[in-house]
Amino acid sequence: MTSVLGLAPVVPVVVIDDAADAVPLACALVAGGLPAIEVTLRTPAALDAIRAIADEVPGAVVGAGTVISPVGVAEAVDAGARFLVSPGWTEGLLEAMKVSGVPFLPGVSTASEVVALLERGVREMKFFPAEAAGGTPYLRSLAGPLPQARFCPTGGISLASAPAYLALPNVGCVGGTWMLPGDAVAGRDWARVESLARHAATLRA
Numbered sequence: 001m002t003s004v005l006g007l008a009p010v011v012p013v014v015v016i017d018d019a020a021d022a023v024p025l026a027c028a029l030v031a032g033g034l035p036a037i038e039v040t041l042r043t044p045a046a047l048d049a050i051r052a053i054a055d056e057v058p059g060a061v062v063g064a065g066t067v068i069s070p071v072g073v074a075e076a077v078d079a080g081a082r083f084l085v086s087p088g089w090t091e092g093l094l095e096a097m098k099v100s101g102v103p104f105l106p107g108v109s110t111a112s113e114v115v116a117l118l119e120r121g122v123r124e125m126k127f128f129p130a131e132a133a134g135g136t137p138y139l140r141s142l143a144g145p146l147p148q149a150r151f152c153p154t155g156g157i158s159l160a161s162a163p164a165y166l167a168l169p170n171v172g173c174v175g176g177t178w179m180l181p182g183d184a185v186a187g188r189d190w191a192r193v194e195s196l197a198r199h200a201a202t203l204r205a
């Protein structure tokens with residue numbers, strides 16, 4: 001696997017507080033048609049959650065999100081992460097991601113950052129925070145001068161706005177938490193998560 005953008009049109013961004021939720025949550029997402037799952041490194045349970053999904057949910061392609069340090073890269077890959085996502089990037093983080101052996105999406109929100117990553121041989125990026133940073137008009141504006149760059153926009157996207165992102169020529173997938181309502185996860189309503197995933201999975205550029 002060399003690309004994150006080709007895995008699925010929608011990548012759920014998951015914040016897991018209890019690692020025991022990881023496997024049933026991932027199973028529900030996979031059953032709903034969303035195999036690529038980004039578990040954010042924002043909770044103490046995140047690495048255990050990644051490990052559990054990698055070990056126990058064969059249909060899932062689990063990745064790590066909110067990876068903001070070389071240590072985070074190493075820990076995520078050791079836990080079984082098959083891709084890495086960051087809200088931003090530094091030279092050190094980029095280098096660690098490059099040598100990790102798994103595909104990665106460094107985060108950008110300006111044209112200069114896109115140019116800097118292209119200069120470093122990186123063509124796939126996370127556009128974050130997508131809605132606050134300019135949304136679809138901004139991404140559409142980048143497609144003219146910088147057609148080599150392709151994006152996974154994330155941040156503030158909804159079921160209603162996702163199709164407009166997916167229709168852009170430089171968008172490969174969209175990410176977000178919108179198919180994982182807090183009450184469904186807190187209530188362990190996996191049937192509802194599966195149903196919301198199934199709906200999200202029908203979206204396509």
Ligand code: 3PG
Nearest residue numbers: 013154155156176177178
């Ligand atoms: C993130 O990394 O937090 C994602 O961008 C999620 O954004 P969302 O909760 O606005 O979908």
